[in-house]
Amino acid sequence: MVASVPALVKITEHNVEAACRLTVRPDQEKYSSPVAWSLAEAYAQPEIAWPRLIVEGDEIVGFLMGFFDIEWDRPDDRRSGLWRLNIAAEQQGRGYGRYAVDAVRAEARRRGHDRVYTTWESGEDGPEGFYLKLGFRPTGETSGGQIVAVRSAH
Template structure:
């Protein structure tokens, strides 16, 4: 299946439905909740958080958050950093993660990005295989939380 998605701004009208999105319990150690993501975005405005609900039709299925075109500093990677990608447990395995990355890549390339960076918490069931299959490569760096850094070269895509 090729997922048909659209990225939607989060408003008072859809906030509760987006906050209700949850990964499988076994994945919770790898992906912070939407509510935690909102707190992070509010606490770290210098990270230039940009987030959207991901809809399939009228149904919210996922949440994505990036640092959007920030000036990199030791505590912030960038300029484009995939901070959060959360696909609700009910909708996993249907191509949404790939469709979300396709749309994010399209948007940030249009903004002039040449690279998308992310990190992951290692462990059984972590998202590393998904990111590697998409084309992210290890940089050899580890962030302050012990998460390996991956980069996706957008110049050849």
């Protein structure tokens, strides 16, 4: 018997309702936008947004949204990275978050980028430790009050 492995799938008319039902732990809600909100942003900015579901077998275990080639502070400063990450409350601690970060890194490499960025809101029970453990390092910048961090895409 072969164990299933996580996979990324596009959001379609067949899975969008289930995607919107995905929820994080209640203590994480202040640090994470609902999937429906993220999908609305992706719809409004399709040229940069890369929304995907993380599935294992037939089960949706998470949602990620990458961003690619956005203009940051100046026209010559274009960035890519992880915009949103929601891992289902009951699926956390099983490696799906790491899988999501690695998937965005791989897509960034495929598109010719050397670095990936993310942001997080500072807080005692926030995601900072998770991102630091995965190799992200604060740049000293902030965006919308959130810490901006970077790591290699390789």
